Amino acid sequence: MSAGTVAVAVLQDAGISPWEMYELSIALAVFGIPHEDLADPWYRLRLCTDEPRGASGRDAGEPYGPGFSLRTAHGLDALVGADTVIVPSVPEECVDGGREIPTALVEALREAAASGSRMVSLCTGAFALAEAGLLDGRRATAHWQHTAELAARHPSVTVDDSVLYTDDGSVLTSAGATAALDLCLHLVRRDLGAHVANQLARRLVVHAHRAGGQAQFIEAPLPPAGDEGLGPVLQWAVEHLAEPLTVNDLARRARMSPRTFHRRLLEATGTTPMRWLLQQRIARAQMLLESTDLPVERIGERSGLGTAANLRRHFTRAVGVSPTAYRRSFPTPQAPAAKAGAPAGGAGTAVR
Missing domain, CATH: 3.40.50.880 (Class I glutamine amidotransferase (GATase) domain)
Known part of the structure; x- marks a missing residue:
């Protein structure tokens, strides 16, 4: 590239x-x-x-x-x-x-x-x-x-x-x-x-990545004073992408019902909780492919996409090329493998 x-x-x-x-x-x-x-x-x-x-x-x-x-x-x-x-x-x-x-x-x-x-x-x-x-x-x-x-x-x-x-x-x-x-x-x-x-x-000092499919205009009221919004729970999710997260897990951590959490995230980002999670996992996989020499199987695990086959399917659909083809564009790792588990540039922290 x-x-x-x-x-x-x-x-x-x-x-x-x-x-x-x-x-x-x-x-x-x-x-x-x-x-x-x-x-x-x-x-x-x-x-x-x-x-x-x-x-x-x-x-x-x-x-x-x-x-x-x-x-x-x-x-x-x-x-x-x-x-x-x-x-x-x-x-x-x-x-x-x-x-x-x-x-x-x-x-x-x-x-x-x-x-x-x-x-x-x-x-x-x-x-x-x-x-x-x-x-x-x-x-x-x-x-x-x-x-x-x-x-x-x-x-x-x-x-x-x-x-x-x-x-x-x-x-x-x-x-x-x-x-x-x-x-x-x-x-x-x-x-x-x-x-x-x-x-x-x-x-x-902006969002690390907002997918193009997010809504342009969202009719959402301003949160009450002192309300931290969804930022803390989304930051936590980015730091735990390798775990099998569910909407119930995120809602429980946000101290909301699953239905309320789903509605709040849709209002804030224009996307659903599971689609948001998938976007963050694809971003994590991209970072790992660029910056480490981990095998595809391990990248699937660390990004939370599971098997290599599941990684290939979701990654190719979202990015347009296979994980292997994407990695070939980055012949030299840009960051040490020891940092492979770190959040991908703070993705997901911008929603408040």
């Missing part, structure tokens, strides 16, 4: 709004800050805009309109040839119908996809990928406030407004705000492995 080049496309001819800057900043924080101690080489990022270096004759250090502007050496033609192309949020007027997605961006995205680039959108960046025809026949998402418009404007796209992000291999899309960070960490996880993604998440 390798990092490669990440090209980020930004429209700034009318200025960049704070919301657009949010998703852009996420991409820059994940891929643009070197972390060679985690993986060497790290990603090589180039920021590509429709007006590089103030090409319009205006000072690139001054806003072109309400919002911010950027100084960069790369135009949209530099998207072509990048290993990964990311389109953060596009201007609001491109979403509400007041302005078309610029032809220059649409053509650059098509050329980049044709050259073999992995195409990624964050939030309303999906409108640009859709306009380029790159989402036709695919499942995609965006911020739930904009998914109805995306579906109406592009009926050939299967729009899912209920998930954090989608991964169709060469094309990935995310919802807005923190879901964009989830997708960026997912990309790191795909490229460099669970260990690196978990360590980066710790530096960013």
Whole structure:
């Protein structure tokens, strides 16, 4: 696995709004800050805009309109040839119908996809990928406030407004705000492995891993003051994945009925207790495959997935490759085997 080049496309001819800057900043924080101690080489990022270096004759250090502007050496033609192309949020007027997605961006995205680039959108960046025809026949998402418009404007796209992000291999899309960070960490996880993604998440002080299928929007009341929520019991579960945990075990430790625990976890994460446990066990198996030379049978035991056959079945379904094929991507263990029983980067501690 390798990092490669990440090209980020930004429209700034009318200025960049704070919301657009949010998703852009996420991409820059994940891929643009070197972390060679985690993986060497790290990603090589180039920021590509429709007006590089103030090409319009205006000072690139001054806003072109309400919002911010950027100084960069790369135009949209530099998207072509990048290993990964990311389109953060596009201007609001491109979403509400007041302005078309610029032809220059649409053509650059098509050329980049044709050259073999992995195409990624964050939030309303999906409108640009859709306009380029790159989402036709695919499942995609965006911020739930904009998914109805995306579906109406592009009926050939299967729009899912209920998930954090989608991964169709060469094309990935995310919802807005923190879901964009989830997708960026997912990309790191795909490229460099669970260990690196978990360590980066710790530096960013965010969830180690939220599966793309989790709900975007959950109608849940704030917990009462002094209520620690589900965090302690989920942390305990992560530390005891090798044991045959049941919903009754977790509910008893949380001092709830199984039915109440099931409801509380669904409200907090959008997923069921057993699916949550499976996600944590897959993450533990990934970490062990990357960082140890333990046989698959032992990894099945330590991750709580049981037999090697059960590990292979669940792992292949979730990750897309077999445990053995996944391990071949990490020829050198990244952490000593003595730490194999440690929690995988704090996964599961973020739900409160």
